[in-house]
Amino acid sequence: MSGFKDRGRSRQELARRVAEDIQDGWCVNLGIGLPEQVAAYLSPDKDVLLQSENGLLGMGKPAAPEQIDWDLINAGKKPVTLLAGGCYFDHMTSFAMMRGGHLDLCLLGAFQVSAAGDLANWWTGDPGELPAVGGAMDLVVGARRVHAIMDHTTRDGRPKIVSRCSYPLTGLGVVDRIYTDLAVIDVLDGELIVSEIVETLDMNGLQARTDALLRAAADMRVVPVASG
Amino acid sequence: MLDKIRPDAFSALEDIHDGATVLVGGFGGAGLPYELVHALIDQGARELTIVNNNSGTGVNGLAALVAAGRVRKMICSYPKAADPKADPNIFFQWYRAGRIELELVPQGTIVERLRAAAAGLGGFYCPTAVGTLLAEGKEVRILDGKPYLLEMPLRGDFALVKAWQADRWGNLVYRKAARNFNPVMAMAAKVTIAQVHETVKLGQIDPEHVVTPGAFVQRLVRIQGTHP
Numbered sequence: 001m002s003g004f005k006d007r008g009r010s011r012q013e014l015a016r017r018v019a020e021d022i023q024d025g026w027c028v029n030l031g032i033g034l035p036e037q038v039a040a041y042l043s044p045d046k047d048v049l050l051q052s053e054n055g056l057l058g059m060g061k062p063a064a065p066e067q068i069d070w071d072l073i074n075a076g077k078k079p080v081t082l083l084a085g086g087c088y089f090d091h092m093t094s095f096a097m098m099r100g101g102h103l104d105l106c107l108l109g110a111f112q113v114s115a116a117g118d119l120a121n122w123w124t125g126d127p128g129e130l131p132a133v134g135g136a137m138d139l140v141v142g143a144r145r146v147h148a149i150m151d152h153t154t155r156d157g158r159p160k161i162v163s164r165c166s167y168p169l170t171g172l173g174v175v176d177r178i179y180t181d182l183a184v185i186d187v188l189d190g191e192l193i194v195s196e197i198v199e200t201l202d203m204n205g206l207q208a209r210t211d212a213l214l215r216a217a218a219d220m221r222v223v224p225v226a227s228g
Numbered sequence: 229m230l231d232k233i234r235p236d237a238f239s240a241l242e243d244i245h246d247g248a249t250v251l252v253g254g255f256g257g258a259g260l261p262y263e264l265v266h267a268l269i270d271q272g273a274r275e276l277t278i279v280n281n282n283s284g285t286g287v288n289g290l291a292a293l294v295a296a297g298r299v300r301k302m303i304c305s306y307p308k309a310a311d312p313k314a315d316p317n318i319f320f321q322w323y324r325a326g327r328i329e330l331e332l333v334p335q336g337t338i339v340e341r342l343r344a345a346a347a348g349l350g351g352f353y354c355p356t357a358v359g360t361l362l363a364e365g366k367e368v369r370i371l372d373g374k375p376y377l378l379e380m381p382l383r384g385d386f387a388l389v390k391a392w393q394a395d396r397w398g399n400l401v402y403r404k405a406a407r408n409f410n411p412v413m414a415m416a417a418k419v420t421i422a423q424v425h426e427t428v429k430l431g432q433i434d435p436e437h438v439v440t441p442g443a444f445v446q447r448l449v450r451i452q453g454t455h456p
Contacts, residue, residue, distance in 0.1 A: 053335065054255040055405050070258060071406040077256035077310040088404055090411040090439070091255075092343055095336030099356060123361075130320055131332050132308040133362065134281075138336030141355045172359035 006209070007200045008152065008181030009225050016041045018107065018149055018179050022048055026104035027057065027097075029139055032076040034149055035107040049086075051103060053135040055094050058086025075135070098135065099142035106143035108136065110150045110175075112165040115212040117175040117187040119148065120167035133170075140171035152180035152209055159211035161185070161192065182206060185214070196221045231396040233427060233448045237267035240421045240447045244268060244386055247300075249277040251342065251384035251413040252290060256282060256310060259406035261390040261423045262289045263451045268388070269293055275300045279342075279382065281335060281409060283307035283319035291318040299328055303382070305335035334362060339412055341382035346415035346444075354379045387417030391440070394424040395431075398445030399438045407439065414444045421447045 009017065011034065019041035022028060027049045030036045039061075042048050050059040052074045059074060060081035068079040082088075097103060112120040119140055123131040140146050153159055161178060178185040183206055184196035195217045197206055207214050234240040241264065244250065250268070254260025260280075269292060276299050283302050284290030286309075293299055295318050302319065307330060309315035322328040333341070334356045344352050353376035357363050367378040389410040392403035400422060402410060414420045422440075427450050 052405070054258070054408050069404065071404040073256060073258050073405055077258075082404075088402075088407055090402075090407050091335075091339045091409045092412050095339045099336050099354075130308050130323065130330075132306045133332060133334050134306040135335040137334040137357045137360065137362065141358070169360045 006152070006182055007225060008198045010181075011037065013226060014149065014179060014181055017184070018147070019043070022046070022105065024048070027051055027102065029053065029098065029103055029106040029143065031106070031108040031136075033109050035109055036074075036076070038107060038149070051094075051097060052080070053094055053098065053139075055089050055091065056080070056082060056086065057089070057097070058083045060086065095135070095138055099138045101142055101144060103139075103143040105145045105147060106139045107147050107149055108139070110148040110160065110178075111167045112160050112162050113148050113150075113175050113178050113187070114162055114165050115187070115192050116190050117173045118165050119146070119170045119175050120165040121148075121170050123168050125168050136170050140174040145176050146171075146174045147177045147179065148175050149179045152182040157209075159209060162211040182209065186217075191215060193217050194220055196223050198223055198225050200225060232398045232442070232445060233396055233450065237264050237423065237449045237451065238270060240264075240449045241267050241271045243419075244271060244273045246273055247275045247277075248273060248385040249279065249383070251387040251417050252278055252280040253387070253389040253408065253410035253413045254280065255405070255408040256285065257289070258404075259390050259402070259408050259410050260289055261388045264388040264390075264421060264423050264449070265289050265293055269296050269298065274298050277301040277303065279303045279338065279384065279413075281305055281338070283330075285309045285315055287316060287318070291316070294318050294322055294328065297327075301329040301331060303331040303333060303338065305333055305338055307332070332362065337379055338382065339409070341379055342409075342412045342416040344379070345381035345383035346412065349381060351378055351380045353377065382416065384413065384417030385419065387413040387420040389414045389420060389422045391422050391424045392426070393433060394422060394427050394445070394448050395429065395433055395442075396427065396448070397430060398422070398442030398448060399433055400424070400440035400445060401433055401437055402439055411440050414440045419446045420444055421449065423449050423451045425452060426450065
């Protein structure tokens with residue numbers, strides 16, 4: 001598998017797929033990077049209240065050049081906008097919202113997720129790299145649902161879904177669902193249940209790219225991916 | 229007559245002593261009291277412990293304080309620049325050279341430790357970081373079947389905060405997402421010094437809109453912000 005990229009969902013298809021599961025009325029925190037790209041695919045028919053840890057609920061789109069206000073940034077320190085109905089609050093309120101179970105969903109990127117739902121996403125453990133945790137550990141213990149969005153394997157083809165995380169943990173048993181370019185997998189009582197698989201792979205192929213036991217859901221869907 | 233307004237930043241900071249713990253508000257550049265931090269550099273206090281979400285970006289503000297050799301220890305959640313490739317990463321240089329100590333704390337735990345100090349609590353049990361590297365050395369207690377870590381209050385000798393408006397009694401109003409850590413830090417220090425964009429007459433701030441009551445603020449300096 002080394003160096004070979006499976007033909008799975010593109011970043012756009014993946015973001016669109018994740019957005020489908022976000023319900024009308026939910027309060028949602030989207031992590032920096034790939035997770036925040038999901039915002040662009042949320043249906044305008046839904047009211048989804050995006051929370052930003054630095055004190056926003058009802059966050060709008062990234063700021064256009066003429067809208068930039070450096071007092072209105074997101075967790076990634078990029079200028080954003082606020083929707084009508086959005087509000088500002090301080091960090092005590094923001095982390096009560098996160099840790100206290102008031103967010104319906106947090107969506108995070110991951111280095112590794114284990115079969116038990118352990119998540120590693122904040123540091124590789126390399127002493128040459130600064131450790132930086134931000135709000136990730138607060139989010140994963142607090143949000144009602146924790147979903148990971150990530151490539152199924154590393155760039156050199158190693159599994160990111162593992163029996164046991166080798167990188168430092170962000171939280172123990174916190175991940176409920178994993179969206180990858182190849183599958184959608186639910187973490188249920190220490191088992192990994194595949195609810196969707198891309199048409200370009202079968203379960204044996206998916207299992208070969210995963211370092212933990214997978215089980216196909218009774219109603220597992222086989223989903224098309226864009227050709228090419 | 230109660231008037232907390234000082235003529236300039238330097239005189240507001242004159243008693244910050246070597247070895248002091250200084251809480252500095254802001255998230256990235258938003259709400260960071262840049263001018264007070266630069267006045268602290270001029271003031272000359274050394275061996276400081278600084279509490280902030282980050283560890284300084286670019287060459288101004290906290291990065292300049294670190295570069296001036298004034299910081300012994302940084303307590304923060306995210307000591308990395310938002311864009312490390314474009315940043316001189318001054319903190320990282322000092323950290324790698326062993327010239328500055330880092331206490332990495334999850335963002336919500338910093339906030340709640342500050343709040344505990346502000347509210348006169350002796351500590352609290354927090355679910356964040358259980359089972360991770362950041363739990364090392366901390367008491368674990370099972371409450372209602374769930375594990376928590378004992379976290380201790382984090383009190384400042386001084387807090388440097390930034391607000392939008394103030395009256396001479398020290399009531400503060402903030403602007404947009406520049407609020408962030410400023411209210412909790414204002415509450416958690418023995419002496420809180422606020423730089424404010426404008427001062428207004430008593431009664432001009434709607435009492436319903438005061439975010440930080442004057443009891444938490446000892447000194448005010450009017451600085452028409454030049455940052456970010």
